[in-house]
Amino acid sequence: MRYVRSKGATLLLLAASAGAWAQTQEFSAPAAAISALFPSQKFVEWTSAAGDWNGDGVPDLALILAETDGPVDRPLEIRLLVLAGVPGGKYAPLSASSRYCSAQKFYNLEAKGTSLLVTAVHKAEGDTLATSTLQFRFSQKLHDFELIGKEDLWESQAQEYGRTSVNYLTGKLVAYERVKGRVKATKEKRFEVPRLARLNGWDCNSYDDGVPN
Numbered sequence: 358m359r360y361v362r363s364k365g366a367t368l369l370l371l372a373a374s375a376g377a378w379a380q381t382q383e384f385s386a387p388a389a390a391i392s393a394l395f396p397s398q399k400f401v402e403w404t405s406a407a408g409d410w411n412g413d414g415v416p417d418l419a420l421i422l423a424e425t426d427g428p429v430d431r432p433l434e435i436r437l438l439v440l441a442g443v444p445g446g447k448y449a450p451l452s453a454s455s456r457y458c459s460a461q462k463f464y465n466l467e468a469k470g471t472s473l474l475v476t477a478v479h480k481a482e483g484d485t486l487a488t489s490t491l492q493f494r495f496s497q498k499l500h501d502f503e504l505i506g507k508e509d510l511w512e513s514q515a516q517e518y519g520r521t522s523v524n525y526l527t528g529k530l531v532a533y534e535r536v537k538g539r540v541k542a543t544k545e546k547r548f549e550v551p552r553l554a555r556l557n558g559w560d561c562n563s564y565d566d567g568v569p570n
Contacts, residue, residue: 383447387418390440390448399425400436408468410451410495410502415442417451419473421464435459437475437556439502452501458489458561471495473502485513493556502556507566523568525553530568 384390391400400422407416422436435457440448460477467474473493480487492506507523518535528550534543551567 381449383443383449385447387440387448390450394450401425404464404466406466406468410471410473411441415444417442419466452556454556455558455560456562487511503553
């Protein structure tokens, strides 16, 4: 999975988002926040998960949104949106991607401390499984999520297995295979650690992860 960075477009998206959220709007329900944040598009919730990523003791909400009724001349858009919980049951925008990565089947969201794990399931039929998981970690300093890890997994039958794990904090890629019934690391690569990508305005189609092929 490799992408090409478009810095101008990303900066423009970040600037627009910062301006829209500068007043820290609060909404009574996630649906109201979605409508206000994306007034020119219609999104519906695909899946969601709760967690306290910003550590303020109030549950936050992460959502995968799927566009409906979009133009027929382009693919429908997917967004990853995180809403911060506000005392009293309200929500405020915390971070949102531009175009998130597509999944051929469905998504799983999971909260682990300050990390948000987003798994795109591409195949889940019988004994065959293929997934791609991105790990975002919330930064109190930036007040946003940063992409710190990626894992691709494919498994079929009892002996067919492959997994690659990328750590963007250390600049290390490790590939695993099943050898004689046991999963072992079979390849390691080092790469120059890129500046960690931020979720706010992040575009799956224009992100260069810096990992060598």
